[in-house]
Amino acid sequence: MIRIESVTKRYPDGTVAVDRLSLEIPDRSITVLVGPSGCGKTTTLRMINRMIEPSEGTILLDGVDILRQPVNTLRRSMGYVIQNAGLFQHRTILDNIATVPRLLGWGKEKSRARARELMERVGLDGSLAKRYPYQLSGGQQQRVGVARALAADPPVLLMDEPFSAVDPVVRKGLQDELLRIQDELGKTIVFVTHDIDEAVKLGTMVAVMRTGGKLAQFAPPAELLSSPADAFVEDFLGADRGIRRLSFFPSAGLELLTSPVVAVDATAEQIAARDTTDAPYLLVTDLDGKPLGWSEPQDLTAGEIEPDQLLPYGRPFVAATDSLRAALDCAVLSPTGWAVGVDTDGRVAGVVSQQSIGEAIRGAHAEGRADGTAEQAATVTR
Amino acid sequence: MNVLTYIDAFFSDSAHWQGYDGIPTRVVEHIQYTLMALGIAAVVGLPTGLVTGHTGRGGNTLALIATAARALPSFGLMVLMFVLLGLGMAPVMIPLVVLAIPPILVTTYEAMRAVDPAPVDAARGMGMAEAGVLFRVELPVALPLILSGLRTAAIQIVSTATIAAYVSFGGLGRYIIDGLYQRNYEKVVGGATLVAAMALATLAVFWAVGRLTVSRGVRRGA
Numbered sequence: 001m002i003r004i005e006s007v008t009k010r011y012p013d014g015t016v017a018v019d020r021l022s023l024e025i026p027d028r029s030i031t032v033l034v035g036p037s038g039c040g041k042t043t044t045l046r047m048i049n050r051m052i053e054p055s056e057g058t059i060l061l062d063g064v065d066i067l068r069q070p071v072n073t074l075r076r077s078m079g080y081v082i083q084n085a086g087l088f089q090h091r092t093i094l095d096n097i098a099t100v101p102r103l104l105g106w107g108k109e110k111s112r113a114r115a116r117e118l119m120e121r122v123g124l125d126g127s128l129a130k131r132y133p134y135q136l137s138g139g140q141q142q143r144v145g146v147a148r149a150l151a152a153d154p155p156v157l158l159m160d161e162p163f164s165a166v167d168p169v170v171r172k173g174l175q176d177e178l179l180r181i182q183d184e185l186g187k188t189i190v191f192v193t194h195d196i197d198e199a200v201k202l203g204t205m206v207a208v209m210r211t212g213g214k215l216a217q218f219a220p221p222a223e224l225l226s227s228p229a230d231a232f233v234e235d236f237l238g239a240d241r242g243i244r245r246l247s248f249f250p251s252a253g254l255e256l257l258t259s260p261v262v263a264v265d266a267t268a269e270q271i272a273a274r275d276t277t278d279a280p281y282l283l284v285t286d287l288d289g290k291p292l293g294w295s296e297p298q299d300l301t302a303g304e305i306e307p308d309q310l311l312p313y314g315r316p317f318v319a320a321t322d323s324l325r326a327a328l329d330c331a332v333l334s335p336t337g338w339a340v341g342v343d344t345d346g347r348v349a350g351v352v353s354q355q356s357i358g359e360a361i362r363g364a365h366a367e368g369r370a371d372g373t374a375e376q377a378a379t380v381t382r
Numbered sequence: 383m384n385v386l387t388y389i390d391a392f393f394s395d396s397a398h399w400q401g402y403d404g405i406p407t408r409v410v411e412h413i414q415y416t417l418m419a420l421g422i423a424a425v426v427g428l429p430t431g432l433v434t435g436h437t438g439r440g441g442n443t444l445a446l447i448a449t450a451a452r453a454l455p456s457f458g459l460m461v462l463m464f465v466l467l468g469l470g471m472a473p474v475m476i477p478l479v480v481l482a483i484p485p486i487l488v489t490t491y492e493a494m495r496a497v498d499p500a501p502v503d504a505a506r507g508m509g510m511a512e513a514g515v516l517f518r519v520e521l522p523v524a525l526p527l528i529l530s531g532l533r534t535a536a537i538q539i540v541s542t543a544t545i546a547a548y549v550s551f552g553g554l555g556r557y558i559i560d561g562l563y564q565r566n567y568e569k570v571v572g573g574a575t576l577v578a579a580m581a582l583a584t585l586a587v588f589w590a591v592g593r594l595t596v597s598r599g600v601r602r603g604a
Contacts, residue, residue, distance in 0.1 A: 051507055086503060088501050088522075090597035100508050103508065132598060134599060
């Protein structure tokens with residue numbers, strides 16, 4: 001565990017970059033430092049591997065002051081990923097990745113074999129091994145940066161705005177990849193970003209910092225969204241935090257109705273037999289059970305259902321895995337106000353109204369509050 | 383008679399290819415002077431440029447010294463040194479070295495400053511020692527520019543080393559100075575042609591060194 005104890009960084013000109021910051025960074029999880037520029041988040045990160053020395057306070061790694069070991073030994077035990085990757089342009093991709101193993105005195109062959117392994121792990125094609133950095137796209141370069149940081153299998157990974165310089169689509173891919181790698185490797189990751197959405201998506205814990213190097217709030221993302229500590233955090237989280245928070249609640253608890261669902265080849269009796277007391281609309285599916293669109297029951301004539309006459313159903317949510325946010329989004333997108341839940345193959349599992357989703361949200365909030373208290377209690381005992 | 387006839391006459395005279403005043407001897411002497419002056423200038427200029435460029439300190443002082451050194455006339459400096467030190471290699475070497483240091487020093491410094499700071503930061507953050515950062519991260523990237531500084535210095539030395547003949551040393555300047563004295567223009571033009579050819583050969587050597595030492599990853603676009 002990394003423990004930052006009342007650390008201050010003051011520059012000779014009197015600027016205070018970090019002000020009496022204390023933080024406990026839990027093992028084997030992603031801790032995100034987020035805040036506006038000038039809040040000291042990068043300075044904090046760089047103090048962990050002593051790229052910057054604190055003016056006051058101590059940083060402990062597994063209970064031992066980081067000043068107690070030689071600086072380069074410390075740095076080699078922590079992977080380091082920076083914005084734009086910072087690859088060595090005169091070295092091949094393979095040799096870039098093999099940097100730290102080579103520094104640690106591994107043989108050339110062993111280092112390269114390890115580098116090949118890492119390329120695969122971060123989703124880089126082996127054919128890129130002999131290429132040079134300029135021949136790679138920004139996203140690929142950043143993957144190399146991550147592979148290089150992981151090469152010597154360090155327990156700690158420090159990442160300084162690693163995905164800020166790539167376009168949103170590539171960034172999403174890299175974020176998903178990082179979460180996947182983290183599932184496999186379970187590193188202690190400290191991740192700096194100015195992007196609150198990235199923080200909420202990646203962080204197990206999120207430390208929001210404010211200008212002047214002060215910690216504003218340190219909490220799991222769901223808690224951050226539900227109960228920001230003050231106006232600054234609330235403002236920093238942005239306008240739609242209520243909606244975003246729904247990402248943390250599963251849609252699995254929603255009660256899906258199958259009675260308002262008919263197949264496109266339904267007979268007049270089948271249509272008439274549908275119970276429309278709860279649902280004013282019927283969802284028509286194709287013969288595979290995939291959604292086609294909504295219709296009012298009286299507009300459906302057996303045998304003459306025209307798929308392009310139906311009302312749109314928005315973007316269905318996967319009932320088993322998606323969040324309440326996806327379900328709500330689906331309901332909002334459809335003019336009927338009903339959301340379509342599908343299974344992983346895209347077949348309709350059932351439909352649910354905005355109203356039911358609203359009830360589920362209220363229920364989740366109530367539960368969330370109870371959970372929050374339990375979680376805090378757990379933190380205290382730990 | 384035009385220049386080409388002079389050149390033809392000079393090179394086809396078999397007497398110019400033999401003995402202590404023959405072309406091979408003079409070329410070898412010229413190469414020796416050049417290598418010696420370039421070597422001394424590099425020993426002074428390269429480490430100074432690498433260290434100041436790496437640390438980023440002393441850039442202004444460096445520019446000042448370099449400008450001052452460039453303002454010194456080589457020929458005048460040699461005569462002065464000859465008067466002060468008497469006959470010897472030193473009065474020849476000093477002006478050549480003074481001439482060669484500024485391009486080496488200034489380009490090396492600039493080359494190091496121009497290295498992208500991101501990989502340097504990454505290297506330090508990964509626990510590379512300072513010497514490693516300098517030699518394995520910065521130098522390979524700065525190399526093309528450093529070589530261009532050395533090349534400029536070498537070419538200036540090749541053309542200026544002709545002044546050695548003025549204080550009774552050899553080299554290709556021998557033909558030019560003797561030719562002028564003897565009003566033998568064939569010799570003057572022949573000597574000048576050899577100097578020009580040697581400057582071109584220097585370019586070729588540096589091109590080859592660049593191909594061999596600069597990584598493909600750095601060379602792209604160049």
